[in-house]
């Protein structure tokens with residue numbers, strides 16, 4: 001029997017009635033994606049800061065191309081939300097403002113931040129950007145542009161499988177260094193989409209967006225080129241992890 005976990009599977013799709021994960025390159029997928037397909041895009045692309053030494057976070061991200069493609073594949077009354085690093089925020093704002101009339105910064109305020117640099121404020125929130133058009137859906141009473149929640153930890157945090165050599169790097173405790181809090185993603189899904197909508201995440205990592213979408217009665221479409229993250233996300237969506 002072929003062990004799917006031990007091979008690279010560019011082009012493989014995991015499908016269910018709740019949604020799909022494509023093992024693919026986000027740019028290739030977007031180029032081939034039909035226009036006006038999604039009601040919302042909620043995504044957490046690479047930050048370009050080499051987080052935890054990961055190759056995928058070191059490359060130059062073509063934010064201009066992503067902004068164009070996000071607008072193209074989004075339905076006209078849809079919403080886009082991107083998490084980004086401090087360095088990228090201006091680029092995302094500038095590029096998305098070519099296509100969207102409404103733009104608002106957003107913060108995930110972490111209640112349990114640790115670490116201290118003498119003479120500086122403690123780093124305790126992550127930046128995001130919400131953009132949309134004049135008639136876009138906004139489905140919540142919550143109007144503040146921040147959400148307060150702890151970091152992803154405890155049972156929610158995915159750990160590498162100790163029996164799988166491929167999944168464990170020495171010294172690496174969690175499976176994915178930037179797994180987002182389910183509480184945060186659920187709050188974005190509720191605000192930016194309706195039940196039955198399809199939400200897209202082209203940089204899905206451990207599939208937090210898919211888990212939130214399924215729980216809240218939305219469909220998901222996700223793209224991730226790291227096959228071990230794809231598998232972990234799929235196990236998580238099926239409730240196996």
Ligand SMILES: C[S@@+](CC[C@H](N)C(=O)[O-])C[C@H]1O[C@@H](n2cnc3c(N)ncnc32)[C@H](O)[C@@H]1O
Pocket residue numbers: 024025026027044045046047056176178179180181202203204205206207208209223224225226229
């Ligand atoms: C910041 S992480 C997303 C983490 C996710 N929000 C979660 O909760 O697990 C970005 C992900 O994008 C993937 N990635 C980077 N470049 C990609 C590309 N060109 N195509 C597809 N996936 C890519 C990386 O492997 C990484 O898992």
